[in-house]
Amino acid sequence: MWIHRNKLLFRELNDWKNIKTVQTTTSVDVQTEMNVIKWKKPSPGRIKYNIDAAFPSNNNRIGLGICIRDETGAFIRAKTEWVEPKCEVHVGEALGFLSALRWVHELNLGPVDFELDSKLVVDSF
Template identity: 35%
Template structure:
């Protein structure tokens, strides 16, 4: 992981005139290692279970009095930006509110998905909305929110911010859906 991070940093310096500090490189390497280790554990666990066929999933409305906020990120490599979008619907499935934002710079998929979730949570907090289920298609982000691990990477700091928002708003929930 460290060699790949160093190689990638060298290429960014040569081709984009951008380089990270040693501390940032170490954090990225640790983050990648932890992600790889987590995937290996999940793979090992899944290999011990019988295969399950994937089924098509359909949007499910929340319970009466609740809102559902679907969140996703988009990656625009040519433009060097990541987009975030979210849409809120009520228990009848009717539109309530939506928003988009642009994040300068290229993000990893997990970072982009986490940033999209965080932006949606902050915006709904500003609007004073309560009883909200935030739904994302990033299982990695949901697992990281439920995990007690605390690291020093940018991703870990973002997870801490999301967890803090959830602790301040007990009527906010995060769930995963395919």
């Protein structure tokens, strides 16, 4: 009886080690495939507007976010807004850029740089 119990116990322990090894290997592989994008400061004397759009799956609108930082990376201001109806990603990113342009005019901060993650929108300007 003890021999059977120990075989069962140690077999399950080995199964646990195998599972743990697979989980560790999988998480490392995922991390190495991710591209890490680091925020870059604007040139001296400039302000940077970072713009992004979010597309929640649970409603028919998109979220826009804008963050303003100075040449040292210090936070100046940020805002969010909702736009309806939901649209294609490049359209949402362009709407975020339009919102940032309006905010630049309103705040009269300058000179400015813009950063957004839609290559299609960036290449259009």
